[in-house]
Amino acid sequence: QQPVQSPQAVILREGEDAVINCSSSKALYSVHWYRQKHGEAPIFLMILLKGGEQKGHDKISASFNEKKQQSSLYLTASQLSYSGTYFCGTEGDGNKLVFGAGTILRVKS
Amino acid sequence: DTGVSQDPRHKITKRGQNVTFRCDPISEHNRLYWYRQTLGQGPEFLTYFQNEAQLEKSRLLSDRFSAERPKGSFSTLEIQRTEQGDSAMYLCASGSGNQPQHFGDGTRLSIL
Numbered sequence: 645q646q647p648v649q650s651p652q653a654v655i656l657r658e659g660e661d662a663v664i665n666c667s668s669s670k671a672l673y674s675v676h677w678y679r680q681k682h683g684e685a686p687i688f689l690m691i692l693l694k695g696g697e698q699k700g701h702d703k704i705s706a707s708f709n710e711k712k713q714q715s716s717l718y719l720t721a722s723q724l725s726y727s728g729t730y731f732c733g734t735e736g737d738g739n740k741l742v743f744g745a746g747t748i749l750r751v752k753s
Numbered sequence: 754d755t756g757v758s759q760d761p762r763h764k765i766t767k768r769g770q771n772v773t774f775r776c777d778p779i780s781e782h783n784r785l786y787w788y789r790q791t792l793g794q795g796p797e798f799l800t801y802f803q804n805e806a807q808l809e810k811s812r813l814l815s816d817r818f819s820a821e822r823p824k825g826s827f828s829t830l831e832i833q834r835t836e837q838g839d840s841a842m843y844l845c846a847s848g849s850g851n852q853p854q855h856f857g858d859g860t861r862l863s864i865l
Contacts, residue, residue, distance in 0.1 A: 646795075676853055685757075685844065685856040686796065693851065731795045733854075738809055739784060741854065743795030 645669050647734045649744035656722045656751050664717040664747045666732030675708050675715040676733040676741055679726075686731060689717070722751045755779070757857035759845050765863045766835060773831045774860045778847030785828050786854060787820055788844040796844050796856075802828060832862075840864045 647668040654662055666675060674693045678686035692708035692715060703720040719726055729748050733741030758777040766772050778785045783804050788796035799818065800810045804825040817835075822828040832839055842861050846854040 674851075678856075685858045688853045688855060691851075691853050733795075739803075739848075740786065740798045740801055740809060741796075742798065743788075745793070746795050 646742055647732055647744040649730075649732060649747050651747060652745075653748040654750070656749070658724060658751055658753055659721050660751075662719045662722060662749060664719070664730050664732075664749070666715045666717070666734070666744055668713040668734050668736075670713065670734070670736050672708075672710060672713050672734050672736055674735045675706075676735070677706055677715075677717050678731045678733065679728045680731065680746075681728045689730075719749070722749075724751050724753060727751045757845055757847050757855055759843075759857040759860050761860055762858065763861045763863070765865065767865050768835055768837060770835055771831065771833045772835060772862065773829055774843055774845075774862075775827060775829050776845030776847075776857060777827045778845070779855060780826075782847035782849045782852075782855075783825070784848045784854075785822055786846040786848070787828070787830050788846065788856075790842045790844055790859070791840075799830075835862075835864050837864050 650665045676691045677689040680686040694710040706717045708715045729746040731743045731746045733743045760775045786801040787799040790796045802822040817833045820830045842859045844859045846856045848854040
């Protein structure tokens with residue numbers, strides 16, 4: 645079952661914040677976040693294992709609520725380089741990832 | 754660490770032809786994954802290997818698709834009798850343990 649991401653798209657000005665949500669109907673072992681720019685490979689951002697932990701580096705952080713089967717990605721003080729499509733990949737049984745349809749983020753100057 | 758390498762980057766072929774793609778994973782990774790991505794969608798799981806063993810294959814995967822990883826290093830994905838609907842970006846990723854999957858740049862397949 646594909647996780648549901650929201651919003652589908654968001655436009656920000658440099659310096660503004662954004663939250664991208666990922667919700668699954670299945671029990672999750674972990675959530676993986678990637679960013680993909682047009683014509684390029686998805687780039688790994690962070691992985692969250694079950695336990696409700698929050699991780700982050702620089703101005704990007706994420707949380708994982710395993711009881712609600714939800715994860716959120718927080719982008720603080722956005723930069724032009726943050727533009728791209730963000731995907732969450734959820735891992736249940738087995739080692740494969742099931743990806744959402746993506747959230748398109750555009751940061752304008 | 755040279756990253757995940759895929760070849761070719763682009764493939765244009767006529768409907769009905771067979772195509773084969775190659776993926777070279779990061780050397781210390783024992784897991785290798787194949788995904789397919791179409792415009793506006795996230796990567797869709799096709800199959801994965803742990804070392805040379807193919808452990809899971811998507812139920813959506815037609816029997817025209819076959820993948821191998823004969824020595825637990827590089828992998829090939831073959832599509833026989835290609836159809837228009839096979840046009841997509843084919844992505845390979847590798848990983849190990851609880852480490853994240855790292856993706857290659859993909860092979861873009863266009864069916865004429």
